[in-house]
Amino acid sequence: MSSRTSPISRPITIRRAVARDAKRLTRLVRGSGAYEGKYAAAVAGYRVGPDYIEAHRAFVAVGADEHGGRVLGFYSLVLAPPELDLLFVADEAQGRGIGRLLVAHMQSEARAAGIDRLKVVSHVPAEDFYHRVGAVRTGTVFANPPAVPWDRPEFEFRIPSE
Numbered sequence: 001m002s003s004r005t006s007p008i009s010r011p012i013t014i015r016r017a018v019a020r021d022a023k024r025l026t027r028l029v030r031g032s033g034a035y036e037g038k039y040a041a042a043v044a045g046y047r048v049g050p051d052y053i054e055a056h057r058a059f060v061a062v063g064a065d066e067h068g069g070r071v072l073g074f075y076s077l078v079l080a081p082p083e084l085d086l087l088f089v090a091d092e093a094q095g096r097g098i099g100r101l102l103v104a105h106m107q108s109e110a111r112a113a114g115i116d117r118l119k120v121v122s123h124v125p126a127e128d129f130y131h132r133v134g135a136v137r138t139g140t141v142f143a144n145p146p147a148v149p150w151d152r153p154e155f156e157f158r159i160p161s162e
Contacts, residue, residue, distance in 0.1 A: 011064045012062070012098060013061070013064070014061050014062075015059065017053045017058035017059060017060045017074060018053065019050035019054065021058075024071045025058075025060070025071065025074055026049075028071065028074065029046050029086070030044065031091070032091065034126060035123070039123070042148060057079065057109055058076040058077075058086075059076075059106075059109070061098050063093070071090070072089065072093040072098050073088055073093060074102070075102045075103075075106050077109055077110060082110065082117065082118035082119070083120065084120040084157065087126075099133070100133055103134075106157075107159050110157070111162065115159055116158070116161070117157065118156070118157050119155065119157075122153045122154070124151075124152060130155045135155035135156060136155060136156050136158065137153055138154050
């Protein structure tokens with residue numbers, strides 16, 4: 001577990017997700033402003049279940065507050081084949097560096113697992129974010145209707161050894 005401070009000086013803790021986080025993570029995905037309008041169908045029935053959390057390396061960013069901590073974002077790292085499967089930051093917490101903290105944590109976890117590169121199939125509105133955090137565009141994943149009716153950018157994180 002690591003503690004970091006966000007740009008607004010509130011402590012942010014990144015910890016391993018546990019089964020009881022499942023409903024909160026599902027709400028975060030389904031409520032994401034990045035999936036409004038034409039993208040809404042992609043997350044309408046999406047579920048992050050306890051089984052998913054158990055099967056993958058899922059981590060949550062928790063902000064300290066009077067309620068004992070609130071989930072501000074999360075990511076999920078799949079080891080084989082290496083992929084950043086999910087990365088979400090709550091709408092109200094965006095722009096505070098939480099996504100950047102989650103990416104840095106993910107890179108550390110990947111490095112510890114012996115991974116030197118991993119892919120990300122990005123949501124179209126998140127493309128600029130991935131550029132800013134150092135991912136390199138490697139291609140396009142073409143639409144697969146009806147599940148995903150639009151093309152998506154594919155990126156790669158190169159994980160340097162320390």
